[in-house]
Amino acid sequence: MAISTALQQGILGFGESGRLGTIISILMYLTFFIFILFGQRIQLRMMLWEIDGFLKRLDAMRSEARKKSIEMIKEIGKPKEDPTPHVDSLLEQFLIMPVDLDPAGIVWKIDHLLDVRDMKFKDDIRRIAPEASEAQINNLENLVEASLALNTIFRIVRHYYLLGKRTSSFYIILQLQMILPLVMQEAEALMGATRAFALGQPIGDGIGPLVVSKLLLGREKRRIEKDMVMGETSIEGRRVIALKAEGPGGNVGKPGDAIRRIIEELEGKVSAIIMVDAALKFEGEKSGEISNGIGAAIGGIGTERFKIEEEASKFKIPLYAIAIKESILDAITPMKKEISESADRAIEAIRRLILDRTKEGDTVIVAGIGNTIGIGQ
Amino acid sequence: MEGRVNWYSQLMAAFGIFVLVYSAYMVLSALLSLQGGRNDEAQYSLMIGLIGIALASSSLFLMRKRALQVKPPPEVFTVVRCSGCGFRLVRRFQVGDYVNADIGQCQQCNGRMTIASIYAESEGGAGA
Numbered sequence: 001m002a003i004s005t006a007l008q009q010g011i012l013g014f015g016e017s018g019r020l021g022t023i024i025s026i027l028m029y030l031t032f033f034i035f036i037l038f039g040q041r042i043q044l045r046m047m048l049w050e051i052d053g054f055l056k057r058l059d060a061m062r063s064e065a066r067k068k069s070i071e072m073i074k075e076i077g078k079p080k081e082d083p084t085p086h087v088d089s090l091l092e093q094f095l096i097m098p099v100d101l102d103p104a105g106i107v108w109k110i111d112h113l114l115d116v117r118d119m120k121f122k123d124d125i126r127r128i129a130p131e132a133s134e135a136q137i138n139n140l141e142n143l144v145e146a147s148l149a150l151n152t153i154f155r156i157v158r159h160y161y162l163l164g165k166r167t168s169s170f171y172i173i174l175q176l177q178m179i180l181p182l183v184m185q186e187a188e189a190l191m192g193a194t195r196a197f198a199l200g201q202p203i204g205d206g207i208g209p210l211v212v213s214k215l216l217l218g219r220e221k222r223r224i225e226k227d228m229v230m231g232e233t234s235i236e237g238r239r240v241i242a243l244k245a246e247g248p249g250g251n252v253g254k255p256g257d258a259i260r261r262i263i264e265e266l267e268g269k270v271s272a273i274i275m276v277d278a279a280l281k282f283e284g285e286k287s288g289e290i291s292n293g294i295g296a297a298i299g300g301i302g303t304e305r306f307k308i309e310e311e312a313s314k315f316k317i318p319l320y321a322i323a324i325k326e327s328i329l330d331a332i333t334p335m336k337k338e339i340s341e342s343a344d345r346a347i348e349a350i351r352r353l354i355l356d357r358t359k360e361g362d363t364v365i366v367a368g369i370g371n372t373i374g375i376g377q
Numbered sequence: 378m379e380g381r382v383n384w385y386s387q388l389m390a391a392f393g394i395f396v397l398v399y400s401a402y403m404v405l406s407a408l409l410s411l412q413g414g415r416n417d418e419a420q421y422s423l424m425i426g427l428i429g430i431a432l433a434s435s436s437l438f439l440m441r442k443r444a445l446q447v448k449p450p451p452e453v454f455t456v457v458r459c460s461g462c463g464f465r466l467v468r469r470f471q472v473g474d475y476v477n478a479d480i481g482q483c484q485q486c487n488g489r490m491t492i493a494s495i496y497a498e499s500e501g502g503a504g505a
Contacts, residue, residue: 024421192450199472201453202495210494213477218460248475334453334497343494374495376477 044170047177051161054180058154061187065147065194066091072143072198076136077129086128090121090144091151111303121145135200138249139373143197146190146332153187185329192333197250202374204287204330204339208276209375211346212244212368221377225261227253229377235351237360238271243367250373255298256307262365268315271362273308274350277369278331278339279323288338289325290345292353297321298369318357322349335374386440393437400429451497461488470495 035042066087073083095117098109125141126132132140157176164172196203202210216231223246224230230243241262245253263270277297281287296308296319312319324342354364403426410419453470457480464485480490 024425195450199453199470200475201470201497202476210476217477248478334451335495336451337496337498340494340496374475376475 040170041168044168044173047173048161048165051157051173051176051180054184055154055157055161057184058150058157058187061191062147062150062154065150065191068194068198069140069144069147073125073129073140076132076140077125078131079128080130083128086124087144087147090124091148093121093148107303107306110301114301114303135247135249138251139197139200142250142371142373143194146193146197150187150190150194153183153190157183189329189332192329196332196334197373200248200250200374202335202340203332203371204326204335205278205332205370206335206372206375207278207324207326207339207343207346208368208370209244209247209372210335210340210368211276211343211350212242212366213247213375213377214343215240215242215347215350215366215368216377225254225258227251228255228258230258230262231377235354235364238354238358239361239363240354241363241365243365244375244377245368245370245372247372247375247377250371252300252369252371254304255367255369256304259308259365259367260311263311263315263317266363268317269363270315270317270365271358272318272320272354273312273365273367274320274322274353275308275367275369276322276324276346276350278326280331281325281327285325286338287326287330287336288342290342290349291323291325292349293321293323295319295321297323320353320357322346322353386444390437390440393433393440396429397433397437400426400433402426403429448499451499453495453497455492456494456496457490458493459483459486459488459490462486464490465493466490 070084070087073079073087077083095113098106098113100106121144122137122141125137125144129137129140157180160172160176163169164176193203195201215233219231219233221229221231224243227246228243229246230241233240233242243255243258243262245251245255259273273296275297277299279291279297281289296305296312298305298308308319311317324339324346326336326339330336330339350366358364403422405426407419407422407426410416410422454467455470455474457466457468458464461483462485464483474492474495476492476495478492480492482488483490
């Protein structure tokens, strides 16, 4: 009211007698020069402010994941002493990749290092959670790994944020700001994963093992290689050997070693290898859609894929892939209904592929790739 | 902590609405000035009013978008099925449930009940 009275009386009025018009004009010129001289600095400050907000959210996420890991270890593992220092030490663990100046034979070196890392991680969890069963140890291992990933993301983002702030480097800050929405998406997915791992719920990535478990329902299974199980069934007169990671604990197993062993046992007499795995969908595609392809459908660092490709090319066995599309968020959070329902359609796709590409009496290997948490044999 | 964030968000929303209302008043006063023949006054009022409306709307829109982004974790369900009569039961997930787990005897036919699937569904029913 006071402003409108002032406007009416002309004290702050516009027009010839008013002063507000002049003030606004001066302010606009001033703003123009400020932006010309300090525009980039202002933009830098605004970007740093935005990154600071993201960093605070990442810090809250990693703290929550760490807290959840400690709580679950205490609840399930019933340790005699406080596991917090051990968990903190696990959250800072790292892996040094082998030197790649001479890349020949590097896959076996990476495989060895991954085995050592996996064994040590599991042993550490076993030590701090002595009462946990084998399946629970696998779940706790997955939970701590998700917390470790969140911790690493936070440390890397903080590193570049502080580096950019200290050096006032526009380009470091700009790159960080541009990539942060994607990083946050991954961090949100990891937070969802910690909930699933803590409770032992199946995740989207488990669709491959789910398909194989449905395929082998009521059939006899046996353990083959480390953390892998296999069973036999028959589809349209073909002998189908299906394999998956051993559940229901969080586990991906070593499908490369298992497939190699089966092929060697059968002396290469395998007509096809069909791999079923979750694959990242493009934006706009529906979760749970199925697509067929050629090649070894398996993610990870590449060692398992290398082994499968080596063995398949050695015996000239065709490699087929059935991919169930899902986003990164779907892959590591509790399995969505539409993904779970796609298992039957994937089995139908396997049946069609077997009918089209093999003859009666042939032997086919079907591998369900992915984390088998919450999915039994 | 959450309460403090909510209080701050509400304060910011109230401020945004105040700026929006005042900017609308400025646009109205610009029209009145135009009718009265005070063109300079109308020009400035219109400019300030439109800038105010744009800033307040964008800030309120962003606030709404952020509020919608915070979703509760999806509900996880377990589907139990009898291998004998096909009796199907859907219940909330319990710790220890896993696909293919033997749950016990069927209430209908005394057959074996196993967990057929476990899936997540958000409140809207359109998946997690």
